[in-house]
Amino acid sequence: MHSATASTHSAGTGWSSGVLVVAAALASGLVIAGPALRRHYPVVWWVCIGFPAACIRIVRTWRPLMAGCGLAISRRAALTVVSGLVGNGAPPPQPRVPRRGLVLPTRDGFRLLIRMLPGQVPEDFVKAAPAMAHDWEVHAVRVSTWRPGVVRVLASATDPLKEPRVPRQRTPGRLLRVTVGVLETGAQWVIDLRQVPHWLIVGATRSGKSTLINALVAGLSPQRVALVGIDCKGGMELSLYEPRLSALATNRGQAVKLLRALVDLTLDRMTVCREARVRNVWGLPEKQRPVPVVVIVDELAELFLVASRGEKDEAQAAATALIRLAQLGAALGVFLVVAGQRVGSDLGPGVTALRAQLGGRICHRVADPGTAEMALGDLNPDALHAAQSITPEQAGTAVLASADGWDRARSHLVPETEAEAIAAECAHLTPHVPELAEAIGAPTGPSLHIERLDSDE
Numbered sequence: 001m002h003s004a005t006a007s008t009h010s011a012g013t014g015w016s017s018g019v020l021v022v023a024a025a026l027a028s029g030l031v032i033a034g035p036a037l038r039r040h041y042p043v044v045w046w047v048c049i050g051f052p053a054a055c056i057r058i059v060r061t062w063r064p065l066m067a068g069c070g071l072a073i074s075r076r077a078a079l080t081v082v083s084g085l086v087g088n089g090a091p092p093p094q095p096r097v098p099r100r101g102l103v104l105p106t107r108d109g110f111r112l113l114i115r116m117l118p119g120q121v122p123e124d125f126v127k128a129a130p131a132m133a134h135d136w137e138v139h140a141v142r143v144s145t146w147r148p149g150v151v152r153v154l155a156s157a158t159d160p161l162k163e164p165r166v167p168r169q170r171t172p173g174r175l176l177r178v179t180v181g182v183l184e185t186g187a188q189w190v191i192d193l194r195q196v197p198h199w200l201i202v203g204a205t206r207s208g209k210s211t212l213i214n215a216l217v218a219g220l221s222p223q224r225v226a227l228v229g230i231d232c233k234g235g236m237e238l239s240l241y242e243p244r245l246s247a248l249a250t251n252r253g254q255a256v257k258l259l260r261a262l263v264d265l266t267l268d269r270m271t272v273c274r275e276a277r278v279r280n281v282w283g284l285p286e287k288q289r290p291v292p293v294v295v296i297v298d299e300l301a302e303l304f305l306v307a308s309r310g311e312k313d314e315a316q317a318a319a320t321a322l323i324r325l326a327q328l329g330a331a332l333g334v335f336l337v338v339a340g341q342r343v344g345s346d347l348g349p350g351v352t353a354l355r356a357q358l359g360g361r362i363c364h365r366v367a368d369p370g371t372a373e374m375a376l377g378d379l380n381p382d383a384l385h386a387a388q389s390i391t392p393e394q395a396g397t398a399v400l401a402s403a404d405g406w407d408r409a410r411s412h413l414v415p416e417t418e419a420e421a422i423a424a425e426c427a428h429l430t431p432h433v434p435e436l437a438e439a440i441g442a443p444t445g446p447s448l449h450i451e452r453l454d455s456d457e
Contacts, residue, residue, distance in 0.1 A: 203364030319350025
């Protein structure tokens with residue numbers, strides 16, 4: 001009996017030793033192959049090596065990190081005295097620290113929830129985010145409110161904006177939805193005009209604003225939508241896409257006529273919807289549904305700057321038409337993308353009124369703080385601070401914000417030659433909208449209707 005027990009114990013010991021040897025061999029292999037694995041298979045490296053190491057660092061540094069950032073609450077002084085008397089010099093009770101939840105991996109980082117202690121607010125943890133990133137040895141940490149009393153921490157192990165890996169969209173895809181780049185979280189940067197119909201894009205020269213417009217037009221070109229351009233700098237920017245544009249205004253006079261025609265088109269669609277007893281064009285039967293129109297305005301300041309009384313009247317007419325389109329267009333299939341190097345209240349009261357109607361904001365590096373304030377100041381102060389921190393070396397990087405929150409992102413690099421080639425390739429898909437063609441004196445032709453919406457709509 002004793003011999004059998006000893007044999008069983010020996011077998012168990014041998015099995016345990018074998019498991020330890022195999023585990024040690026696997027761990028050594030992962031460490032040796034780590035650099036190559038990280039370079040060629042970053043997701044596999046993160047799951048097998050990076051994430052477990054990060055979890056160990058979080059556990060090891062949690063209490064000192066919270067104390068160092070002022071997020072720990074000391075026990076009452078009386079407890080310290082009692083501890084010293086009863087415990088004969090024993091160390092005082094440890095301070096209370098916020099309770100963290102389970103650390104969950106993401107594609108290139110991790111996330112966790114933290115329950116705040118009484119008296120703490122989310123801003124306390126936002127200020128501690130840089131310290132968390134340093135202690136946990138990750139690229140960046142973002143803190144946001146999850147629910148009352150709880151904040152969410154989202155960490156990125158590397159900078160996904162350095163080399164965006166999201167594939168560019170060159171097929172029609174979902175109507176009015178375009179993947180233009182990558183978010184700081186590693187997710188796709190998607191502009192969906194059905195969800196956020198109007199956008200304001202600002203950025204200084206060589207900040208990435210034109211590249212973003214290239215990516216947006218490249219994604220919309222294969223779709224059954226009408227693209228309309230307003231470029232009062234003689235069409236220097238938007239003329240690249242002219243084969244794919246249903247109309248292009250190259251000076252303020254043409255722009256005013258085109259905008260008025262767009263307002264009239266919108267009012268006509270409103271009449272059609274009212275007679276059909278539907279709330280928007282998407283409720284119309286497929287054969288009656290008009291083509292969506294995406295209006296791209298490049299360099300807004302050229303529309304609003306005035307030097308004479310006559311120019312003032314034109315600028316006011318353009319501002320009024322843009323505001324009306326922003327107010328009415330979303331439900332009637334007309335969408336605005338307004339871009340500019342500088343957008344400020346000094347351009348006139350119309351700019352502020354228009355800004356209020358543009359729910360989506362994208363701010364690249366700007367030359368003056370007023371432009372960033374105009375783009376993001378009314379939405380989120382943290383987004384404004386992040387936009388003002390973009391350096392000239394971070395071309396293409398932007399802060400995008402809406403009523404739902406904000407993110408840092410970077411658009412795909414779409415060169416001008418590529419944008420021009422895509423516009424020419426998709427020229428046969430250009431819808432001819434007679435109302436807009438007549439406004440700028442272009443020949444008329446047959447109009448098109450959009451295809452059926454995705455089934456999940």
